[in-house]
Amino acid sequence: MHPRFYSYEPKNGHGLAHDPFNAIVGPRPIGWISTKSNAGILNLAPYSFFNAFNYVPPIIGFSSIGHKDSLRNIEENGEFVWNLVTKSLAEQMNTTCVSVGPDVNEFELAGLEAVASTIVSVPRVALSPVSFECRATQIVQLEGLDKQKVQSWLILGEVLNIHIDEVFLEGGIYDTASAGHILRGGGPADYFTVGQEQLFKMTRPKSI
Numbered sequence: 295m296h297p298r299f300y301s302y303e304p305k306n307g308h309g310l311a312h313d314p315f316n317a318i319v320g321p322r323p324i325g326w327i328s329t330k331s332n333a334g335i336l337n338l339a340p341y342s343f344f345n346a347f348n349y350v351p352p353i354i355g356f357s358s359i360g361h362k363d364s365l366r367n368i369e370e371n372g373e374f375v376w377n378l379v380t381k382s383l384a385e386q387m388n389t390t391c392v393s394v395g396p397d398v399n400e401f402e403l404a405g406l407e408a409v410a411s412t413i414v415s416v417p418r419v420a421l422s423p424v425s426f427e428c429r430a431t432q433i434v435q436l437e438g439l440d441k442q443k444v445q446s447w448l449i450l451g452e453v454l455n456i457h458i459d460e461v462f463l464e465g466g467i468y469d470t471a472s473a474g475h476i477l478r479g480g481g482p483a484d485y486f487t488v489g490q491e492q493l494f495k496m497t498r499p500k501s502i
Contacts, residue, residue: 312481312482316478317484318480320479321479321484322342322478322479323344323475324344324387324478325342325343325354325356326340326377326419327339327340327356327376328374328375328418328419329375330371330417331363331371331396332371336399336408336416337367337399338406339364339400340388340390341356341364344356344376353451353452354428355448357447361445361447365433365447368449368451369433371415372430373430374430374451375417375426375428376428376453377418377422378422378423378473379475380423380473380474380475380476381474381487386404386405386406389403401417401419406419411455413427413454413455414455423473424457424473426453426457427453427454427456427457428453428454429452429454430449431451431452432450433447433448433449434447434450436448470488471489473488474489475488
């Protein structure tokens, strides 16, 4: 028996209680991005449209829905840091979601210590077990099929330095399951954890 499909054209609205798009494309890693303005004001904000896009050189990216402080700071000086969000940092990350003025330091707002990076001038979250120091390579304002620009910007950056808590390196391999990653789901409040119970292994098939 074939499944019954609920179908809709996004341009006409979804007609549901909550837009399912970002619930389907998920769960997604969280881009917890720290930046600093040229005036020296720190900013820390989570972005749910985030991922990695290249190995060599390592390139990560996030999308800013709206011209927000993180984007403005990166436009000023080209630097940012990605900080891994773990279950133990979930509440602090959620605090940094709040909409505040550009003069507010979200590190202080969430009670988080900022520690100096090695290469970039932007600090990282001291309690985050993994951080990527980055410099922006591209900032692209997105557009639709009609070539009209939308109020979203894709920020791509090359990872220049990586910090990993050594407790999560087992035999030289990063232990994702033990690090306590959390991921953004759909709906207004859904998050997921990564743990050993979700782990299974598959090796790539050999070339034919």
